[in-house]
Amino acid sequence: MPSENVARRRKFSPGRHVSAFACVLGIAIFGSACSDGSEPISETSPTAQPRPAGPVADLHELSGGNGVSMGSPTKVDLTGTGYVENEYAASGTATSYDPQGALAPDGRWTFQPGSTAAYSTRVLVRRPAATTAFSGTVVVEWLNVSGGSDSDVVWSSTHEEIVRRGDAWVGVSAQRIGVMGGPVLTPTGRGNTSTGLVGADPARYGSLNQPGDGYSFDIFTQAARAVRASGVAMGDLKPRRVLAAGQSQSAYALVTYLNGVQPLTREFDGFLVHSRGIGGLPLAAPGQPADIADDTATSPTIIRTDTEVPVLDIQTEGDLGAPLNSLGARQPDSDRFRLWEVAGAAHADMHTVGPFADALGCSVKINNAPMHVVVKAALNALEKWVSAGTLPATAPRIKVTQDSPPQIARNADGIALGGVRTPPMDVPVDVLSGTPGPNPSVICSLFGSTTPLPAERLAALYPSRDTYLQKYTTVVDDTIKAGFTLAADRDALLAYAQPSRVQ
Template identity: 65%
Template sequence: MLASPVPADVAAVGYVERELAAAGTATAYRAAGELTADGRWAFEPAGTAPYRTRVVVRRPATAERFSGTAVVEWLNVSSGHDADVVWASNHEEITRRGHAWVGVSAQLIGVAGGPVLASPVEGADAPGLVGTDPERYGSLVHPGDGFAFDVFTQTARSVRDGTLLGGLTPRLVLAAGQSQSAYAMVTYVNGVEPLVRGLFDGYLLHSRGLGALNLAAPGEPAGLHALTATSPALVREDTGTPVLIVQAEGDLNQVLHSLGSRQDDLERVRTWEVAGAAHADQHTVGPFADLLGCGVDVNDAPMHVVVKAALRALETWARDGTPPAASPRIETAGGEIVRDRDGIALGGIRTPPVDVPVDVLSGVPGPNPSVICQLFGSTTALPAARVAELHPSRAHYLARYTAAVDRLVADGFALAEDREALLAYAQPDRIS
């Protein structure tokens, strides 16, 4: 069972899905020294404990279709359930390329349940896999989130040697996580990567926050209110493995406050910032967006199209050393995003609906103060008079919009395969 924003019909694209148990003895870590803001952390073992968790594998049905790349996702538990958010953004790219995907139930809450961080019912406890279906998952055991990093490592080793992929042996193994799972990836790169160097060939961090996931005590879940998560933490500049960070406008100064950990591009660390995008959006929840009660239409930017390009760029970087395109940064002043007269953020990667607008796409949320609504940003229609001022005719609008699509592809922030998906975001019927 996955709380998937995009339910997987893998058979339709020549894939198989398997749900497996992964068991062993995991090691917890403690910091050997201060967790400094520069991310140059040193971890050491802090005890062991048995575990038995759930792993979901989606892979090509035949060896001939396998690309040789495996994406290992740290499943997101902010909703109280394991969610495959990286898969949701990237499933078209993963399946058309023939990659394998492995989702790891790495954290305590996903397995055994616990407090919900982002839900319409905040503060509620989720039952986890064990509580949801005791007959199916009752044998699962999680010793706490301090052990989650080694659970992820051990799963990745079983991916690399082909054990979890039905005998398919990857040449590249990429780690990925979004939101809370991206916090975990920061901790992993800064403290665990130096201990397991060579296990992963690249890291995709989608929507990281200010800090990193803490090393929780045995039996405890990690917390995004912990000091480690709320203190600035850069990705260490001396990492030997490529790290691509993809940030939405809404990540910078809403709930995640990642602006405080913005860093310059380095030899092995690159950041993409997407103007007009929110931490979560219409694509994330699909038809359930109207049920959130945010008091405004949630953000409908094509963030997922940029994330697919990021996965391709990371794969290329890991395979042959060609780094991703350099992203312009969203303009800020005094810790705030600089906006044009319409309220649209300046700078950053600009998708066609942002560059040729009929709506204001923004990371700024609606009036509902709930955490979940703060993450979903907003879509606000421009006044008809302003639309007419910007776009004197449908032909003019479509010509500019199509040029913006082609520019995004040429710049490397969208894939040619997704050109039609971007064109589908055009709204010529809004032009009189």
């Protein structure tokens, strides 16, 4: 697996706690007023609408205990990057939302304020230490709790680009199970129980209290307001753009936020929705976690087409079918919406699980597509869209059959047709697929597969290693030119080449 210079910034830490592994097995965004796509989208735009005032989370630094807890299989080492990490208790009074009328498939949902409850949750900040290094962009991630503990999935995929640009990153423990623990309500984790931050490290997190996932949306908003206010969280840094990001269950949450909450708060300047499912996160009752088996999560719902801010939705081939079924929520591009479907990619992959890949027991090698390289390009494109009005590249959709239900259309080698294509797809030595091997577990259904092409097929495709490398390098440069990967990640893409496989 290519390192992408990860050793420079990342080190494995499989011993933090086992839930780090469990979290990624369940793997599962923000906007303000905007201009018309031909000009920067900002608060100073002549077409901008005012951002309503509202309560701001009160931040107090956390310390003691076992240090920062994050349920990811790899730990990012900020040494030498010029970044600092600080963790805060974010407190206040949050408001839930009540839907007015049906939650229609067109996403034009109407919410009104419901009940209120006191809360105290965790906010984690990674930012440039020097003001001169700050880009002005803050990426606020709704931390993923599909395995029972918080996981910084978007950071894991994009931190190289975040550090290159000088962005700040903020992770918000928005959902109840990540803070308080309880039964895991995702298909991959049902039957398991999480301790949450409070149970895992009471010396550090014992004062936290998340009152239920119905309050998560306002908690997320209040955390973003605290970021805009600078001061405690940002030090001397002055944010100019606040983007929301979330993957899998967190992307479900951002669909709900976009459709019902963003029209009320206008808090975020853009949304990066990564691997959403077919629906949105339910509005849970007080004291309750959200269940993504609920009707809200399983009913086809697009992102509302009258959104005032840019939304870039990036989906993998594996997301289109079960268990996420995002094909049912596929929608056209517009001047405020882009959909990138990445062929050959799985909901989670080798890059996601790092040292735990061999422990999954999925009977075949899990997916090893460079999905994270495309996610970095998506974040870069969203930032340019928000800051300069530069529209992202328009991507072809992955082709599907006319069957019921539709299936991914494939060539004779079994490789998906259409979609955003990375070099290992168009100059293959393996069949990279979102389709898993024969293991029937839900976990394995998320990780896709990597199936080697037979030696005789490779011989027919590539007369020599030089021919293979020539073709591969050409596709790398074409993918960068198309806007789906970044020039800064050229070496990372080249590292996925496997000339030794060609005899």
